[in-house]
Amino acid sequence: MRMPTIRDVAREAGVGVGTVSRVIGGRPRVAPATRERVEAAVARLDYRPSPVARALSQQRTQTLEVVVPLITRDFYVEVLRGIEAALAATDYTLLIRTIERPAERDGVFAALGEGERADGVLIVSQEPPASFLARLGKRPAPVVLVDATHPQLTSVAVDHQAAALRAVRHLLGLGHRRIALVDHAAMPFAQGSPAGRRRGYRLALTEAGLRPRRSDEVVAAFSPFGGEEAVAALLARPDPPTAVFAGSDVQAMGVLAGARRLGRRVPEDLAVVGYNDIELAGYLGLTTVRVPMRELGRRGVDLLVTAIEAPATAPAHVLLTSELVVRATCGG
Amino acid sequence: MRMPTIRDVAREAGVGVGTVSRVIGGRPRVAPATRERVEAAVARLDYRPSPVARALSQQRTQTLEVVVPLITRDFYVEVLRGIEAALAATDYTLLIRTIERPAERDGVFAALGEGERADGVLIVSQEPPASFLARLGKRPAPVVLVDATHPQLTSVAVDHQAAALRAVRHLLGLGHRRIALVDHAAMPFAQGSPAGRRRGYRLALTEAGLRPRRSDEVVAAFSPFGGEEAVAALLARPDPPTAVFAGSDVQAMGVLAGARRLGRRVPEDLAVVGYNDIELAGYLGLTTVRVPMRELGRRGVDLLVTAIEAPATAPAHVLLTSELVVRATCGG
DNA sequence: TTGTAGGCGTTATCAG
DNA sequence: CTGATAACGCCTACAA
Numbered sequence: 001m002r003m004p005t006i007r008d009v010a011r012e013a014g015v016g017v018g019t020v021s022r023v024i025g026g027r028p029r030v031a032p033a034t035r036e037r038v039e040a041a042v043a044r045l046d047y048r049p050s051p052v053a054r055a056l057s058q059q060r061t062q063t064l065e066v067v068v069p070l071i072t073r074d075f076y077v078e079v080l081r082g083i084e085a086a087l088a089a090t091d092y093t094l095l096i097r098t099i100e101r102p103a104e105r106d107g108v109f110a111a112l113g114e115g116e117r118a119d120g121v122l123i124v125s126q127e128p129p130a131s132f133l134a135r136l137g138k139r140p141a142p143v144v145l146v147d148a149t150h151p152q153l154t155s156v157a158v159d160h161q162a163a164a165l166r167a168v169r170h171l172l173g174l175g176h177r178r179i180a181l182v183d184h185a186a187m188p189f190a191q192g193s194p195a196g197r198r199r200g201y202r203l204a205l206t207e208a209g210l211r212p213r214r215s216d217e218v219v220a221a222f223s224p225f226g227g228e229e230a231v232a233a234l235l236a237r238p239d240p241p242t243a244v245f246a247g248s249d250v251q252a253m254g255v256l257a258g259a260r261r262l263g264r265r266v267p268e269d270l271a272v273v274g275y276n277d278i279e280l281a282g283y284l285g286l287t288t289v290r291v292p293m294r295e296l297g298r299r300g301v302d303l304l305v306t307a308i309e310a311p312a313t314a315p316a317h318v319l320l321t322s323e324l325v326v327r328a329t330c331g332g
Numbered sequence: 333m334r335m336p337t338i339r340d341v342a343r344e345a346g347v348g349v350g351t352v353s354r355v356i357g358g359r360p361r362v363a364p365a366t367r368e369r370v371e372a373a374v375a376r377l378d379y380r381p382s383p384v385a386r387a388l389s390q391q392r393t394q395t396l397e398v399v400v401p402l403i404t405r406d407f408y409v410e411v412l413r414g415i416e417a418a419l420a421a422t423d424y425t426l427l428i429r430t431i432e433r434p435a436e437r438d439g440v441f442a443a444l445g446e447g448e449r450a451d452g453v454l455i456v457s458q459e460p461p462a463s464f465l466a467r468l469g470k471r472p473a474p475v476v477l478v479d480a481t482h483p484q485l486t487s488v489a490v491d492h493q494a495a496a497l498r499a500v501r502h503l504l505g506l507g508h509r510r511i512a513l514v515d516h517a518a519m520p521f522a523q524g525s526p527a528g529r530r531r532g533y534r535l536a537l538t539e540a541g542l543r544p545r546r547s548d549e550v551v552a553a554f555s556p557f558g559g560e561e562a563v564a565a566l567l568a569r570p571d572p573p574t575a576v577f578a579g580s581d582v583q584a585m586g587v588l589a590g591a592r593r594l595g596r597r598v599p600e601d602l603a604v605v606g607y608n609d610i611e612l613a614g615y616l617g618l619t620t621v622r623v624p625m626r627e628l629g630r631r632g633v634d635l636l637v638t639a640i641e642a643p644a645t646a647p648a649h650v651l652l653t654s655e656l657v658v659r660a661t662c663g664g
Numbered sequence: 665t666t667g668t669a670g671g672c673g674t675t676a677t678c679a680g
Numbered sequence: 681c682t683g684a685t686a687a688c689g690c691c692t693a694c695a696a
Contacts, residue, residue, distance in 0.1 A: 016683035017674080030681070034681080050673050052449070052672090055688095058674080094429075116384065283556040348667035349689095353691055354666090354691095381690070385672090386691075
């Protein structure tokens with residue numbers, strides 16, 4: 001019932017363990033005949049090397065750890081898919097940690113580089129806490145930030161500000177002068193995307209000679225309901241906006257439905273632009289910002305694997321670009 | 333730059349490694365004063381025990397492996413959330429393997445119980461291949477099937493047939509006599525849910541004295557587009573159905589939109605029932621079958637952890653029940 | 665209560 | 681080309 005070990009194989013094949021190790025490691029310098037004997041013994045015993053023992057001996061686990069916030073959101077799921085896709089080409093395995101509640105955050109980061117459980121870490125949409133950075137200072141381990149940035153750490157991010165700027169400029173170009181921003185609240189430790197979008201939004205208005213109004217920036221729940229509530233409130237005002245830029249397609253979907261429910265036509269009465277370009281967006285004919293979500297994950301893995309395999313170089317900062325996908329809801 | 337080991341701590345604290353091991357393992361029988369000295373040394377050195385070495389020594393990795401098909405679908409994401417939730421209470425860690433393409437399947441299962449990389453395995457919505465089962469016969473390892481069943485393996489599943497039966501019965505009770513089934517194709521190695529639903533659908537019709545027609549069973553792409561195409565084809569027939577039972581909420585969403593686009597009112601002209609009860613369903617007012625997706629994951633973890641910690645007992649088979657959530661689209 | 669030695673399964677080194 | 685043997689870092693007897 002015990003799993004056969006390399007020693008069992010060696011005995012079975014009548015060779016030393018070193019030779020077996022060379023054979024299963026696919027290393028050269030072993031006589032063809034010997035190799036064959038060993039392979040036969042491996043097959044007969046159905047031997048499989050222990051990844052744990054190998055990891056201890058080589059100081060390498062062939063595992064990547066990824067820290068990701070609540071995996072419900074399409075954004076993270078897409079990033080994960082990108083990570084998975086990139087991983088398929090390597091022989092690394094994925095260890096996943098999610099931070100669903102802020103309280104979990106400290107524990108997760110404390111255990112993060114913990115005793116080399118993984119060869120590298122991918123942190124998605126989170127700002128690493130100071131304690132973690134301090135630890136890194138002493139024993140630098142390969143870490144890559146995805147959809148976040150930090151001067152000392154390698155990262156792959158998207159410029160949310162530039163993306164929002166472009167989206168709002170497009171609406172301005174269409175003649176809109178009252179444009180509302182409907183976004184979700186920033187996550188406790190990842191102000192990133194909503195903050196960037198807000199800056200881009202304000203900048204676009206300012207550029208056009210308009211004064212951004214705080215009352216046009218609405219924070220709504222991250223769901224269609226949130227979007228619907230927000231648009232209802234906006235349209236109930238004496239001077240309603242003629243366009244809405246939403247911080248997520250999910251909220252944009254609610255904006256669309258809410259506007260229609262109130263008898264407004266889209267895009268004639270209200271133009272709507274979303275963010276992310278999830279699968280649903282195409283179906284809804286939603287004009288939106290296409291964020292390279294999978295690419296974020298893929299590049300993250302590339303950078304991490306490079307960092308693991310190459311000697312520590314200076315942190316790289318990759319910035320991916322988003323593009324505006326014009327469909328029906330903006331009237332462009 | 334080297335990570336401190338238990339030996340460094342022992343030297344620093346002026347004790348033996350055994351004592352340090354006892355302290356960090358939280359075991360009793362160590363003098364308070366000694367314990368304090370050791371803890372101080374641990375803090376000073378910022379020592380963290382190596383999970384790899386511990387795993388090798390204890391033959392236990394404190395890791396659970398989960399095999400899940402394409403993580404895009406809400407169903408799997410929800411199951412994963414359930415798994416995560418249950419895991420949070422334990423000190424196990426998650427190793428994830430996805431099977432996006434059928435070709436990956438063999439490789440994943442071949443490497444599955446491989447040399448104790450994990451203490452247990454959770455297989456989601458997949459029928460384990462014969463080769464895997466054979467291996468299990470020789471060296472039984474804790475495995476739990478989620479949303480799938482096998483006589484020899486512990487499992488937690490939902491009765492898709494019963495759920496479909498109930499949903500279609502409901503439509504029949506509302507007076508519908510032409511009810512179409514719009515479902516997606518079964519995955520290569522997991523006929524499970526579409527097959528079960530089809531049986532339930534047919535059974536309900538038969539019970540009501542109706543003859544199920546093959547032409548009323550439409551296989552559509554797993555997307556809103558798929559649902560929309562399917563409903564368009566159905567409504568174009570000379571004798572269109574008055575109700576549609578969809579195999580997923582995502583497709584039901586397309587059915588809704590497609591029907592409306594063709595000028596049909598829902599539920600007056602066409603009743604629609606979905607499946608799964610994803611978040612969007614509530615928003616759309618979609619009547620649907622609530623599948624306990626998170627619960628599947630949670631129970632799976634419970635069963636697995638039990639199997640790991642208790643001696644091998646007979647395989648348990650847990651069957652979870654779904655309920656029909658009546659909202660607006662069925663006219664009930 | 666505490667220290668020491670042996671073992672967990674591999675890989676790497678180094679004679680032969 | 682091949683076989684011992686010493687790490688790798690920890691845990692668990694066992695002895696003191």
